[in-house]
Amino acid sequence: MTVALRTQGLSKHFGAFKANDKISLAFPVGARHALIGPNGAGKTTFINLLTGVYAPTSGDVFLGEERVTALPQHVRVKRGMTRTFQINTLFPGLTVLESVMLAICERKGTAARWHRTVAQQQDEIDEAFGILRSLHLERDADSETRSLAYGRQRLVEIALALATKPRILLLDEPAAGIPAAESAELFGVIANLPREVTILFIEHDMSIVFRFAERITVLVGGRFLVEGTPAEIAADPRVKEVYLGEAKHD
Amino acid sequence: MDARRDDHERRRAVPRRELLPLGGKARSAKGAQVSAALAHRLPSDRWRALEIAFWILPIAAYFLFPKYLVLGSQILITGLFAVSLDLILGYAGIVSLGHAAFFGLGAYTAGLLAAHGWGEPLSGLAAGAVVAAIAGFAASFLIVRGRDLTRLMVTLGIGLMLFELANKLPFTGGVDGLSGVTMSKIFGVFAFGLDGRTAYLYSLVVLFVLFVVLRRLVSSPFGLSLRGIRDGGKRMPAIGAPVTRRLIAVFTLSAGIAGVAGALLAQTTQFVGLDVLGFPRSAELMIMLILGGAGRLYGALIGAAVFMIAQDILSGLNPVYWQFWIGLLLIVVVLYARDGILGGLSRLYARWHWRRS
Amino acid sequence: MIGNFIGVLFDGVAYGSLLFLMAIGLSVTMGLMNFVNLAHGAFAMVGGYACVTIMARAGVPFLAALPIAFVLAAIVGLLLERTLYQRLYKATHLDQVLFSIGLTFMAIAVATWLYGPQQQPVLIPAFLKGQVRVLGLDLGVYRLFLIATVVAITVILTLLLEHTRFGAQIRASVDNAQASAGLGINVNRVFALTFALGSGLAGLGGALGIDVLGLDPTFPIKYMVYFLLVVAVGGAGTIRGPLIAALILGVFDVAGKYYVPQVGAFVIYALMVVLLLIFPAGLYGRKT
Numbered sequence: 001m002t003v004a005l006r007t008q009g010l011s012k013h014f015g016a017f018k019a020n021d022k023i024s025l026a027f028p029v030g031a032r033h034a035l036i037g038p039n040g041a042g043k044t045t046f047i048n049l050l051t052g053v054y055a056p057t058s059g060d061v062f063l064g065e066e067r068v069t070a071l072p073q074h075v076r077v078k079r080g081m082t083r084t085f086q087i088n089t090l091f092p093g094l095t096v097l098e099s100v101m102l103a104i105c106e107r108k109g110t111a112a113r114w115h116r117t118v119a120q121q122q123d124e125i126d127e128a129f130g131i132l133r134s135l136h137l138e139r140d141a142d143s144e145t146r147s148l149a150y151g152r153q154r155l156v157e158i159a160l161a162l163a164t165k166p167r168i169l170l171l172d173e174p175a176a177g178i179p180a181a182e183s184a185e186l187f188g189v190i191a192n193l194p195r196e197v198t199i200l201f202i203e204h205d206m207s208i209v210f211r212f213a214e215r216i217t218v219l220v221g222g223r224f225l226v227e228g229t230p231a232e233i234a235a236d237p238r239v240k241e242v243y244l245g246e247a248k249h250d
Numbered sequence: 251m252d253a254r255r256d257d258h259e260r261r262r263a264v265p266r267r268e269l270l271p272l273g274g275k276a277r278s279a280k281g282a283q284v285s286a287a288l289a290h291r292l293p294s295d296r297w298r299a300l301e302i303a304f305w306i307l308p309i310a311a312y313f314l315f316p317k318y319l320v321l322g323s324q325i326l327i328t329g330l331f332a333v334s335l336d337l338i339l340g341y342a343g344i345v346s347l348g349h350a351a352f353f354g355l356g357a358y359t360a361g362l363l364a365a366h367g368w369g370e371p372l373s374g375l376a377a378g379a380v381v382a383a384i385a386g387f388a389a390s391f392l393i394v395r396g397r398d399l400t401r402l403m404v405t406l407g408i409g410l411m412l413f414e415l416a417n418k419l420p421f422t423g424g425v426d427g428l429s430g431v432t433m434s435k436i437f438g439v440f441a442f443g444l445d446g447r448t449a450y451l452y453s454l455v456v457l458f459v460l461f462v463v464l465r466r467l468v469s470s471p472f473g474l475s476l477r478g479i480r481d482g483g484k485r486m487p488a489i490g491a492p493v494t495r496r497l498i499a500v501f502t503l504s505a506g507i508a509g510v511a512g513a514l515l516a517q518t519t520q521f522v523g524l525d526v527l528g529f530p531r532s533a534e535l536m537i538m539l540i541l542g543g544a545g546r547l548y549g550a551l552i553g554a555a556v557f558m559i560a561q562d563i564l565s566g567l568n569p570v571y572w573q574f575w576i577g578l579l580l581i582v583v584v585l586y587a588r589d590g591i592l593g594g595l596s597r598l599y600a601r602w603h604w605r606r607s
Numbered sequence: 608m609i610g611n612f613i614g615v616l617f618d619g620v621a622y623g624s625l626l627f628l629m630a631i632g633l634s635v636t637m638g639l640m641n642f643v644n645l646a647h648g649a650f651a652m653v654g655g656y657a658c659v660t661i662m663a664r665a666g667v668p669f670l671a672a673l674p675i676a677f678v679l680a681a682i683v684g685l686l687l688e689r690t691l692y693q694r695l696y697k698a699t700h701l702d703q704v705l706f707s708i709g710l711t712f713m714a715i716a717v718a719t720w721l722y723g724p725q726q727q728p729v730l731i732p733a734f735l736k737g738q739v740r741v742l743g744l745d746l747g748v749y750r751l752f753l754i755a756t757v758v759a760i761t762v763i764l765t766l767l768l769e770h771t772r773f774g775a776q777i778r779a780s781v782d783n784a785q786a787s788a789g790l791g792i793n794v795n796r797v798f799a800l801t802f803a804l805g806s807g808l809a810g811l812g813g814a815l816g817i818d819v820l821g822l823d824p825t826f827p828i829k830y831m832v833y834f835l836l837v838v839a840v841g842g843a844g845t846i847r848g849p850l851i852a853a854l855i856l857g858v859f860d861v862a863g864k865y866y867v868p869q870v871g872a873f874v875i876y877a878l879m880v881v882l883l884l885i886f887p888a889g890l891y892g893r894k895t
Contacts, residue, residue, distance in 0.1 A: 339701070343701075345700055345701045345704060347704070392880065392883075392884060395884070395887045397887070397888070398643065398700040399637065399643060399700075399835075399838070399839050399843065400839055400883050400887050400888070400889075402643065402700075402704065402835070402839075403835055403836060403839040403840075403879065403883060404880055404883055406832060406835070407832075407836075407876045407879050407880045407883075408876075408880065410832060410872070410876045411873055411876040411877060411880070414870065414872050414873040414876065415870075415873060418869055418870060418873070529828070529832075530828075533708055536704075536705065536708070537705070537708070540705055570716045570719045570720050571716070573712045573713075573715060573716040573719075574712070574713055574716035574717065574720075576709070576712055577708075577709040577710065577711070577712030577713035577714075577715075577716065578709065578713055579709070580705055580706070580708060580709030580712070581691070581706055581709040581710060581713075583705075584695070584698075584702050584705045584706045584709065585691075585694065585695075585706070588702070
């Protein structure tokens with residue numbers, strides 16, 4: 001089992017507040033891993049640490065064998081780790097097609113090109129349409145992102161991540177704000193990603209978690225609580241205690 | 251196309267972008283050869299009829315208004331200067347209050363060269379561009395750090411520093427300005443005469459050539475990434491974009507072009523006044539750009555033209571009135587007509603177009 | 608030599624305190640509403656012209672005209688905030704810059720039209736003129752008065768912020784406007800009153816500064832840089848930051864113009880750029 005992504009003693013303190021405290025996790029290549037925990041448990045902070053949005057107070061992040069703790073965000077993306085945001089973080093004034101194409105061009109290195117027009121980048125256009133079609137976004141291709149309904153924008157959020165052809169995909173509550181039927185479809189797309197892609201996703205909807213995750217890690221109060229298979233987690237008394245009041249799932 | 255109509259209704263005041271020049275969308279394909287790309291509102295640099303019509307105007311002006319060619323050159327030069335600001339402000343979203351610094355550097359470079367014997371025009375332009383670009387490159391490292399206020403202050407500070415330098419250094423002529431700028435003939439053939447004809451055409455050609463290049467640039471993936479930086483600063487690093495590198499590149503380029511504009515001014519007026527570096531020049535430039543519509547390249551030209559023509563017509567007025575009405579206009583534009591003239595026209599066109607379909 | 612140095616230091620501190628007084632409102636506004644207000648100098652100008660006008664027309668003595676200048680500038684600030692500024696709180700910084708430049712232009716035009724482009728003279732009461740011997744040095748009485756006034760106001764402000772409910776509301780809103788609103792704080796009212804207070808202080812500074820800085824219609828543009836400088840270098844949203852920044856800049860500006868007059872104002876701009884390089888969020892700025 002090769003480790004795709006690993007953290008070691010990763011901590012993030014804001015003054016006296018410990019958002020993440022000495023978290024050491026390892027995710028093998030091809031993992032389908034869910035990160036759950038009550039609100040404020042530090043899940044998004046963890047993703048921010050993994051991607052480089054935050055610099056850790058202590059600890060390290062490893063992509064494979066490489067220590068990436070000091071690398072800036074965009075370099076980590078180039079190394080193959082992409083994330084989506086919990087709240088849509090898109091390009092409001094660009095059309096959906098332009099947004100996806102921008103991501104593709106960044107990946108392929110053609111975004112630095114200034115002497116050919118975007119309309120001439122036929123390969124990138126074809127690839128963009130492939131992604132849009134997989135998410136049923138083709139008919140919105142020419143609409144400005146800000147004119148789309150929130151749910152459709154959420155799909156664009158995923159499309160941008162897919163456009164970077166990640167080896168490691170970090171999804172921060174991807175289904176937040178989407179009605180249940182569409183979220184199943186969205187996760188269908190994610191489930192169809194190549195097996196070698198390592199996926200870590202934060203979710204609150206337990207039915208989704210138990211359907212798509214092969215392993216689950218529980219964070220509480222910035223600290224690691226327990227990790228295991230869905231069955232183990234569902235049976236774990238500590239987890240039930242943490243989710244006191246939540247409906248049980250299987 | 252029901253989807254388009256739904257989108258349009260949903261968008262209300264948000265303009266349907268770029269049905270006018272530069273944003274390139276073709277509504278009716280002229281046959282199967284038109285690539286699918288153009289049918290999808292992607293930035294391209296196909297020449298649109300309106301653009302061609304636009305460029306006929308300055309050529310026509312040359313023949314129709316021979317007495318106003320000096321003003322005409324000023325408009326063209328300021329237009330180029332405004333275009334350089336549009337690159338960083340309209341496309342990359344950098345708020346700069348000191349862009350006149352690069353304009354002034356270009357002006358003084360070309361002016362000093364000519365005043366000290368080197369009067370060849372094109373090399374003077376190149377020198378002005380290089381000096382301004384180097385300064386822009388150096389300054390860009392300061393610009394990319396810190397937030398908006400810091401950036402504003404740094405750009406302002408650089409402008410002011412250069413102003414003080416030019417004021418105090420012995421060889422710049424200080425408050426009186428740099429005179430004795432003598433130009434030789436362009437290509438050894440065209441002399442700068444008092445009628446301003448050579449100067450006008452010279453400025454027009456330089457503007458056009460640079461404009462065509464920039465036109466291509468803003469429709470390129472690089473241009474798209476600039477708009478990405480402006481629009482979604484948080485998302486850019488998350489898709490792997492080296493934002494800092496891009497900003498440095500565009501800032502350097504913009505400074506260089508401002509330098510060319512400044513050099514043009516020095517060469518065509520054969521004088522360099524201290525005001526080329528002053529804050530009022532930076533402020534007025536921003537007003538022109540917003541007036542015309544930022545982020546559209548042509549908006550910069552339109553804004554410059556409208557502003558300077560109005561200023562010329564109203565120059566007989568008490569300058570107090572001019573300042574008052576410009577201030578008021580600026581406030582009104584920011585509150586109600588944020589996309590400027592070109593934005594407003596674009597919206598009208600879109601509405602008319604939509605009603606027809 | 609030392610005497611000169613102390614003299615320069617003293618002048619610098621006086622100048623810095625004046626800058627601080629005028630800039631403090633801008634610091635709180637920027638920290639509170641995240642609004643880049645280049646027109647802040649216009650409120651200082653309003654105070655200055657109000658002071659001059661009341662003294663000339665109504666024969667009010669200088670010391671009595673000062674609080675009136677404060678109140679008038681505060682009222683103008685409040686009116687503008689409620690009608691115009693509040694519409695741009697959510698706008699981009701560029702829009703705010705453009706708007707405030709427009710406002711500045713209008714203010715300058717109105718001032719020129721009403722008062723003409725010349726410098727306004729101000730009659731300072733006799734007991735504030737001249738010099739006084741302090742510890743073997745001759746110090747300007749007016750400058751001493753300036754420093755004393757600013758110290759007093761700073762103390763009052765600090766007391767206001769630290770020990771009153773309104774002060775707590777301001778601090779809470781600066782820290783997190785959304786959370787504060789959630790706690791029931793009327794954030795709009797806090798914004799309005801704070802803006803008025805800041806404008807009033809600027810007006811007071813403008814009136815106090817006529818003798819030191821002069822007063823003409825171009826005042827807002829001339830000194831806009833200095834206010835922004837003080838806030839940017841000191842860090843928006845604090846009192847301590849702009850105070851230190853204003854003192855540093857005041858001293859360096861006076862010293863620069865005294866010791867190296869050939870480069871004059873260059874010193875202060877270069878210093879600003881250097882400081883901003885080292886402290887991008889300002890000396891005491893909040894790092895978001």
